[in-house]
Structures are given as C-alpha cells and as structure tokens.
Amino acid sequence: MLTSREELDAELGEAARAWLDVALAEAADDATRSGAAADASRTAASPYASPSWELRYAAAGRHCGQRHADSVRSLLLVEARAPLASVTRLYDQGTAAERRAVLLTLHLLDLGDTALPLVEDALRANDTRLVAAAVGPYAAEHLAPHAWRHAVLKCLFTEVPVAAVARLADRARGDTELARMLTDFAAERTAAGRPVPEDLRTALALTAPAGHPAPPTAAPAPTEES
Known part of the structure; x- marks a missing residue:
C-alpha cells in the first residue's frame, strides 16, 4: 500500500527526509521546466536522456528503506508528472521492485491507455508481486474485456488473491464470458483431482447479474464423512 508524504515524514529519519526533499524538488523542477508539451518533444528527440530524479528513483530503497521504497518512488513519479518515456524507461531498466512501483502509480499519471504495454508485460511474468500490481486501478480503467478476464485468471493461476484486482465486482458483474472461463477452469481442476480455489x-x-444467484462451479468435493 502506498503511503502519503505526511506519513513518510512521520516515519523516516532525518537523513532520509532530507534526501526525499531534494529528490522531490528535482522531480518538480523537471516537471516545471519541461511541461507536458515540452516533455513530449524532449523525450521524442532524446529518448535515452534521463533526468536526475530518475537516478533518485532507483536509489529510493537505499536511502529511505525498502519498506518505504514503493511510496517514495510513486511520489517521485507523480511530482515529476512522469511522461510515458520516463515510466517506460524506469520499467524496462528497473528491478522487480522498481517495476512494481511504476505499476502501482500508473493510475495517478496522465497517460491515458498508453502505458498498457507495461501492464501486459507484467501479466506475462510469473512474479506475483508484478501480477498483483498490474491488476490495480490502471488495469481496471484501461484493460480491454478480453485481456482483463485473462488477468483475473492469471491471478488464480499464480495464487495472487483476487482481492488485488481493482474494481473486480464492477467489471465482473454480468460478465457471462468470465463466468464461462472460470467455470471451465473449475471443471479442469476438479477433473484433475485438485481443489477449486475459494x-x-x-x-x-x-459474475452473476444483480439479483441473480451465482452460477455453479463443479460438484462440491466429498467431505471426510462421505
């Protein structure tokens, strides 16, 4: 879970707070100098130019602690009003932890659906930290139905709790195709003698429409008494 700047200030030591002040100031300065239109022009002309705050992004865990790294990195992205070129570069070149912070922040950036390739890449991975981050609010807003359904199944395959799927109830309601896919998966598990995950x-x-009962899964597993 991401924490606010106020919460970080209450938990970080003096040296970490000072480092964060400088890092956020650099990010804000880059955003001010560039602006949205200038960012697009600058990054298109020089896609590999990395502003100084991006170096701070990678160092967040070392200076502020791994427990706070996601939140610090998210604050940097938001303060810099990070353009697509920056978030793509940080994702492509980053560690799993750095990629996770990008995914957790996408919905806070003005990127429209242009960052979907990052979500799609994370959903192809077997790193459950990335899968869980990829099915957050940005995916709920921008993933097409077919891709979103497969993201739900990916969570089940990799044992990522479906509670991680943002707006699951809203998007699943009345989705007969998702119901079919889930029922087929449950049947495959039952046929293989494996339990159906709760x-x-x-x-x-x-997936049941409002006011309707849920569709059945496979037959319930026998109890010890039966």
Missing part, C-alpha cells in the same frame, strides 16, 4: 468461487459469484 478465490475462484468468489470471482464466479461476482
């Missing part, structure tokens, strides 16, 4: 039942129940 998260699958939760997601399947959400």
Whole structure:
C-alpha cells in the first residue's frame, strides 16, 4: 500500500527526509521546466536522456528503506508528472521492485491507455508481486474485456488473491464470458483431482447479474464423512 508524504515524514529519519526533499524538488523542477508539451518533444528527440530524479528513483530503497521504497518512488513519479518515456524507461531498466512501483502509480499519471504495454508485460511474468500490481486501478480503467478476464485468471493461476484486482465486482458483474472461463477452469481442476480455489468461487459469484444467484462451479468435493 502506498503511503502519503505526511506519513513518510512521520516515519523516516532525518537523513532520509532530507534526501526525499531534494529528490522531490528535482522531480518538480523537471516537471516545471519541461511541461507536458515540452516533455513530449524532449523525450521524442532524446529518448535515452534521463533526468536526475530518475537516478533518485532507483536509489529510493537505499536511502529511505525498502519498506518505504514503493511510496517514495510513486511520489517521485507523480511530482515529476512522469511522461510515458520516463515510466517506460524506469520499467524496462528497473528491478522487480522498481517495476512494481511504476505499476502501482500508473493510475495517478496522465497517460491515458498508453502505458498498457507495461501492464501486459507484467501479466506475462510469473512474479506475483508484478501480477498483483498490474491488476490495480490502471488495469481496471484501461484493460480491454478480453485481456482483463485473462488477468483475473492469471491471478488464480499464480495464487495472487483476487482481492488485488481493482474494481473486480464492477467489471465482473454480468460478465457471462468470465463466468464461462472460470467455470471451465473449475471443471479442469476438479477433473484433475485438485481443489477449486475459494478465490475462484468468489470471482464466479461476482459474475452473476444483480439479483441473480451465482452460477455453479463443479460438484462440491466429498467431505471426510462421505
């Protein structure tokens, strides 16, 4: 979970707060000098030019602690009004932790659907930290239905809790295709003698139209008494 600047100030030591002050000032300065239109022109002409705040992004864990790194990196992205070139560069060149912070912040940036390739890349990974971050608010807003349904299944395959899927109830409601996919997955698990995850039942129940019962999964597993 991302924490606010006020919460960070209350938890960080003096040296870390001073480092963060400078880092955020550099990010804000880059945003002010560039502006939205200038950013597009600058990054198009020189896609590999990295402003100083991007170097701070990579160093966030070392200076502010790994527990706060996601929040610090998110603040930097927001303060810099990071353009697509920056978030793509930070994602492509970053560690798993740095990529996760990008994914967690996408919905706070003015990128429209242009950052979807980053989400799609994360959903192809087997790193559950990236999968969980990829199904956040940005994916809920911008992933097309087919890709979003497969993202839900990806969570089930990788045992990422479906609670990580932002707006799951809203997008799943009345989605008969998602219901079919989940039912097929449940049937495959049952046929293989494997338990149906409770998260699958939760997601399947959400596909029912308002006022209708949830579609059934496979037959319930036998109890010890039976």
